[in-house]
Amino acid sequence: xxxxxxxxxxxxxxxxxxxxxxxxxxxxxxxxxxxxxxxxxxxxxxxxxxxxxxxxxxxxxxxxxxxxxxxxxxxxxxxxxxxxxxxxxxxxxxxxxxxxxxxxxxxxxxxxxxxxxxxxxxxxxxxxxxxxxxxxxxxxxxxxxxxxxxxxxxx
Amino acid sequence: xxxxxxxxxxxxxxxxxxxxxxxxxxxxxxxxxxxxxxxxxxxxxxxxxxxxxxxxxxxxxxxxxxxxxxxxxxxxxxxxxxxxxxxxxxxxxxxxxxxxxxxxxxxxxxxxxxxxxxxxxxxxxxxxxxxxxxxxxxxxxxxxxxxxxxxxxxxxxxxxxxxxx
Numbered sequence: 001x002x003x004x005x006x007x008x009x010x011x012x013x014x015x016x017x018x019x020x021x022x023x024x025x026x027x028x029x030x031x032x033x034x035x036x037x038x039x040x041x042x043x044x045x046x047x048x049x050x051x052x053x054x055x056x057x058x059x060x061x062x063x064x065x066x067x068x069x070x071x072x073x074x075x076x077x078x079x080x081x082x083x084x085x086x087x088x089x090x091x092x093x094x095x096x097x098x099x100x101x102x103x104x105x106x107x108x109x110x111x112x113x114x115x116x117x118x119x120x121x122x123x124x125x126x127x128x129x130x131x132x133x134x135x136x137x138x139x140x141x142x143x144x145x146x147x148x149x150x151x152x153x154x155x
Numbered sequence: 156x157x158x159x160x161x162x163x164x165x166x167x168x169x170x171x172x173x174x175x176x177x178x179x180x181x182x183x184x185x186x187x188x189x190x191x192x193x194x195x196x197x198x199x200x201x202x203x204x205x206x207x208x209x210x211x212x213x214x215x216x217x218x219x220x221x222x223x224x225x226x227x228x229x230x231x232x233x234x235x236x237x238x239x240x241x242x243x244x245x246x247x248x249x250x251x252x253x254x255x256x257x258x259x260x261x262x263x264x265x266x267x268x269x270x271x272x273x274x275x276x277x278x279x280x281x282x283x284x285x286x287x288x289x290x291x292x293x294x295x296x297x298x299x300x301x302x303x304x305x306x307x308x309x310x311x312x313x314x315x316x317x318x319x320x
Contacts, residue, residue, distance in 0.1 A: 018253060041307065041308060065293060097308060126275040133292060134292050138296050
């Protein structure tokens with residue numbers, strides 16, 4: 001291969017520009033993206049909103065999504081919490097009620113581990129791939145044929 | 156026709172006999188016209204005697220044949236030359252390389268490519284089912300408990316508010 005310098009400097013300028021762009025893009029791609037989690041505790045019932053409770057109906061979009069999957073007619077938001085998830089596997093604890101909290105941490109390979117704690121004991125531990133944009137819903141039967149839902153959204 | 160033109164025409168042999176006689180009579184009686192006539196004769200003689208004669212070194216057919224062969228050779232040369240590449244082809248290879256580098260770094264940096272990692276574990280005495288709703292983009296783990304021994308919504312938290320808002 002000849003190392004004879006070319007008379008066309010634009011080729012080298014283009015190469016330098018290309019390498020610079022690649023470096024920037026690689027840097028951007030290598031930068032860990034902050035992941036946020038939003039947890040919403042929802043109560044599902046066929047009855048009307050009970051008086052004396054600080055409940056509000058969930059937004060229409062979430063209500064429709066839940067109603068398309070579950071059987072209950074009404075869905076009320078009890079509480080919501082959000083947090084940022086660091087890649088250092090630090091556990092974030094989101095307390096949604098006196099008897100309900102979720103512990104969330106990021107695992108390698110873009111997976112979040114969610115542990116639903118009830119009365120201080122783990123009820124469900126779920127490893128959830130963040131490759132999908134799916135919401136994670138941890139749910140269960142409640143008293144009087146009602147249900148509780150913990151809806152987690154990651155972004 | 157003026158006198159100068161008549162003299163030139165006479166020199167070129169373009170006049171008839173009567174006009175020739177008239178010119179000769181003019182030259183006999185007018186010295187200036189005679190001098191002009193003499194000068195025209197000298198000029199004609201100088202031109203005709205010293206004009207460069209150009210001769211082709213080859214026959215006419217061979218001369219034009221060479222031109223024709225040169226034209227054909229030029230046309231063949233132009234046809235054999237590679238067509239100039241489209242401008243975007245100059246960027247194709249670098250762009251492909253760049254895309255490959257970015258793809259590799261994206262995978263190395265842990266881009267959101269992991270799939271199929273969804274698993275759950277529950278207590279032994281807990282009956283849980285899991286499913287996914289494609290339409291609602293929702294992964295569900297449902298804890299079935301007919302006795303409803305666990306009710307997280309019965310009381311809202313009374314301690315510190317939201318952890319991070």
